[in-house]
Amino acid sequence: MSTPEAAQNSNAHDPRAAARTAWTRQVLGDPDAVPVRASTDAGFRSYWRVHTPDGSGLLKSVIVMDSPPDKEDVRPWLRIRALLESGGVRVPGVLAQDVDAGFLLLEDLGADTYLNVIDSGNADMLFDQAISQLLKLQTITPPDDIADYNEAMLARELRLFDEWFCGHHLGMNLDREDLQTLEDAYQFLIHCALAQPQVLVHRDFMPRNLMPVQAGLADVAQDGPAVLDFQDAVRGPIAYDPISLFKDAFLSWPPQRVTIWLELYHTRATAAGLPVPPLAQFMGDAELIGVQRHLKVIGIFARLQHRDNKPKYLADVPRFFGYLDEVLPHYPQLQGLQRFIEHKVKPAIKQLQAVAQA
Template sequence: MDHRLQLLTRWVSQFPGFANTVVAPVAGDASFRRYFRVWRSADWREARGVARAHGAQVNQAFIVMDAPPEHEDCLPFVTLAQHWRSQGVKVPAIVQQDLAQGLLLIEDFGDCLLLGQLNTANTDKLYGNALAELLRIQQLPNNPDDPLAPYSNDLLDREMALFRDWLLQRQLGLELNDSDLAMLSNTFTLLRESASAQPTVPVHRDYHSRNLLVTGGDDRPGVIDFQDAVMGPVTYDLVSLLKDCYVQWPDERVQNWMESYRQSSLSAGLHSADAATFRQWFELMGMQRHLKAAGIFARLALRDGKPDYLNDIPRTLGYLSSASGRQPALRPFHDWLLNTVVPAVEVTLGPVPGAHQP
């Protein structure tokens, strides 16, 4: 019996217009959170003030977020949603909340994830919209009452360690000797130092095609899954979007988008980097993120029973291979990746894009 589903059904039914609502599951994310769609029925008029405040209409859909308190904390989501929305970022409105039970009733942005809407005719437009929203996020003032935590060296290191602990050792069963561990440590240090050298801005930390929704009404994407935001490197969210773990674009296209964003973020006063410096930041930041992502995908499969994420590991390794191959200082890592990790991944998970190109 799904006790959490019963709990959230009782909880949402207490609000005007939701007494007899249908509760329908919505695709989840890579966390313990679950999402359900509910509809406000025609008796919403009984709460005219609430309806006006939230733009409610007959049969309007909303989302219930189910975040078990023993696994998830809703407070960062609520705090950030309220602050970012007040500053003009298109995040969902919080309609009702019960933090103790881990339940939120929020605005519904629909099901049109950016990933599923891309085609040859609209990609530049949709990515342009996503980049414009990112620039808006990066210019946000910090909330004086609840400032974002820094993207600390310790956090960067813990994230990269996921690659070693979950992908290499647990998923692939690789035995790492002292030389391997020293090489990984040197690689992590170089990536951490590059990230720490960048100007800091608000960082969503998961800004990609599955966390942006194409919504009606305007061109701006709806932004979700932002509760882990920090103050961190200016290229982090950019590389998360342009070197997306779920979709890959030709390098020339990525570089054009990156340079366009460099110029717009330069004009906004977010950094003073020239093209070569910004690209180097971007490339090394991407490696840090893809080390983390590859480890998380393995952990999701092994610990959380979500094996479909294993399908995204080869693409993520492909990004690592391409980026490390352009870095002379990371030649030991690049060679080891191609000679040791890529073969192990390809035996079990499928071909790694670009790994065998000269």
């Protein structure tokens, strides 16, 4: 069990931990407060749970977000949080902040995200509630100065696949024909993304970033979960967040259920007045922006291992190749990419696995 003395001994070797503990105790007025790690994410932020007296003799729980200013400025998070809250989206409440130091005190929404609680039995209900929050988010008019999910950004993300996964992770030397094959596929995907109606896009609207707010907490949302990890929001393709929700990075669903959920989203988005195209066009848009996202995430997961020393994410890469296998055969424009993956990438993966097992 953590104690103030144990925290002090630990902090002696970690200046950031010492600053975090000191700020927490000062802002809570509790000299015995001990932040205990609650979670981390793929970036540089970390989250710490603190139990402190609530003034009535009971303990309350709060969360400290630690966002080191030299690595991850907290201002974009605060800005997008305010934007989402203004549109009725349920977001974590901010109780105190020190922007320059990179510390926020947040309400504690509990320990479980959708990823922890969703299963085949409750998925319909939870996803219906998630759609409610997503529609609120997409209805918000993007500020004029928010970044566009433009050609440069889309291309930069796609190239993470060949640079970090094919290059750094698999050690592949791509020849001119390989690079042209990838470039042709990337340009097709970019063109399709830019042709979609453009709305506010979360960019990581998936179960791990949704929290089923527990009864008894302040301002409980009756029609959807709390939304997390929204600081990278942009103006972009309307199908991006729906496909991120149903073709998740960390769990997979039968394709038939994904189709049903996408159709439900389309029906509700149409009723909400969002600029969704006719259903058949929307389903194709979702598949293709999904391909862009799957390639990007494969590259990001490789980068997390080789640059950031976070190897656990690579275990989910096969899930994304499964998603690609479902979609690529249906698009003649992506047959070159499909052949490249089948005849070059997958053999390289098997060779790497064989070396690791030897």
